[in-house]
Amino acid sequence: MSYVLTPSTIEQAVEMLTAHPGARPMSGGASLVAMKNARLIEPDHVINLAGIAALRGFERQADGGLRIGGMVRHREIADAGILTGDQAMIRQAAGVIANRVVRNMGTLGGAVGNADPAADYLPVLACADARLELAGPDGLRHLAMHEYLMDWYETALQPGEFVAAVILPPTGQGPSVYRKLARTPGDYATVSVACARVGQSVRVAVGACGPAPLRAPDAEAAISGRLTDPAAVAAFGAALAALADPIDDVRGSAEFRRRLIPRMVASAIRDVTEAT
Ligand SMILES: Cc1cc2nc3c(=O)[nH]c(=O)nc-3n(C[C@H](O)[C@H](O)[C@H](O)COP(=O)(O)OP(=O)(O)OC[C@H]3O[C@@H](n4cnc5c(N)ncnc54)[C@H](O)[C@@H]3O)c2cc1C
Numbered sequence: 001m002s003y004v005l006t007p008s009t010i011e012q013a014v015e016m017l018t019a020h021p022g023a024r025p026m027s028g029g030a031s032l033v034a035m036k037n038a039r040l041i042e043p044d045h046v047i048n049l050a051g052i053a054a055l056r057g058f059e060r061q062a063d064g065g066l067r068i069g070g071m072v073r074h075r076e077i078a079d080a081g082i083l084t085g086d087q088a089m090i091r092q093a094a095g096v097i098a099n100r101v102v103r104n105m106g107t108l109g110g111a112v113g114n115a116d117p118a119a120d121y122l123p124v125l126a127c128a129d130a131r132l133e134l135a136g137p138d139g140l141r142h143l144a145m146h147e148y149l150m151d152w153y154e155t156a157l158q159p160g161e162f163v164a165a166v167i168l169p170p171t172g173q174g175p176s177v178y179r180k181l182a183r184t185p186g187d188y189a190t191v192s193v194a195c196a197r198v199g200q201s202v203r204v205a206v207g208a209c210g211p212a213p214l215r216a217p218d219a220e221a222a223i224s225g226r227l228t229d230p231a232a233v234a235a236f237g238a239a240l241a242a243l244a245d246p247i248d249d250v251r252g253s254a255e256f257r258r259r260l261i262p263r264m265v266a267s268a269i270r271d272v273t274e275a276t
Pocket residue numbers: 024025026027028029030031032033034049070096097098099102105106107108109110111112113114118119120121161162163164186187188189
């Protein structure tokens with residue numbers, strides 16, 4: 001049996017997590033309750049973050065960036081008109097998570113905390129150069145996505161820490177797109193691609209093809225100014241496929257995933273290049 005604790009501040013939540021090393025934070029409960037019901041986890045305490053006001057809502061930062069609280073639900077993000085330009089892909093990703101029930105329940109902080117390599121937020125946040133705000137015994141610290149995601153389902157979270165928010169840099173012009181290929185609507189991605197145009201170049205992140213979203217800065221630099229050159233786009237997609245580290249699982253073989261990457265990347269680049 002788990003005891004449920006209900007902090008009303010970030011500091012209280014950290015204290016509770018620190019005092020109970022066998023505890024788990026709970027945000028929306030969409031995945032945690034399913035894991036508990038399947039007896040995959042049995043935390044002695046569940047720290048319900050739902051009552052913490054500082055984890056809610058969207059907040060414009062002094063530098064023009066945007067803080068999205070960890071308790072913001074997928075549905076709210078899918079509807080967030082504030083996410084435009086090179087951040088519109090985050091809205092698109094939220095809108096294709098699972099189904100309406102899960103989107104009403106699940107949260108940004110819970111999805112990032114869960115760190116499923118096939119989760120839809122991971123590639124769009126990596127592509128957006130998002131930083132994560134982690135709350136812990138020493139206060140707040142901020143990590144880039146590649147610093148946070150260490151290995152398959154392994155994050156940089158230390159005992160007593162949880163994901164308090166996602167911080168987006170000031171919006172660029174965009175446009176941006178999120179492409180998800182899944183076996184059925186509502187399933188986790190077999191392969192996903194996030195793509196944002198930055199002037200004559202692109203930022204691209206590939207999801208579900210390794211422990212963390214794949215970015216290739218050298219390849220991004222090489223394609224700069226050549227977004228409509230088919231050979232350059234094909235070389236870019238091939239470079240990403242070569243760097244990917246996919247596995248065989250029920251959603252597709254590693255070989256299938258590797259073959260999808262260049263096609264999905266080319267299609268995403270075409271979308272952001274043709275968009276006005
Ligand atoms: C049927 C089903 C289908 C799904 N399909 C998809 C899909 O297509 N794409 C997709 O991306 N996701 C999918 N998900 C996952 C969904 O997005 C969940 O909402 C999300 O993974 C967890 O969000 P939550 O707020 O409900 O977290 P919870 O269920 O509360 O927690 C999930 C895990 O994260 C930990 N956790 C919770 N909050 C935090 C925090 N703030 N910091 C650190 N750790 C935390 C918990 O301890 C737990 O281990 C699916 C889930 C279900 C149940």
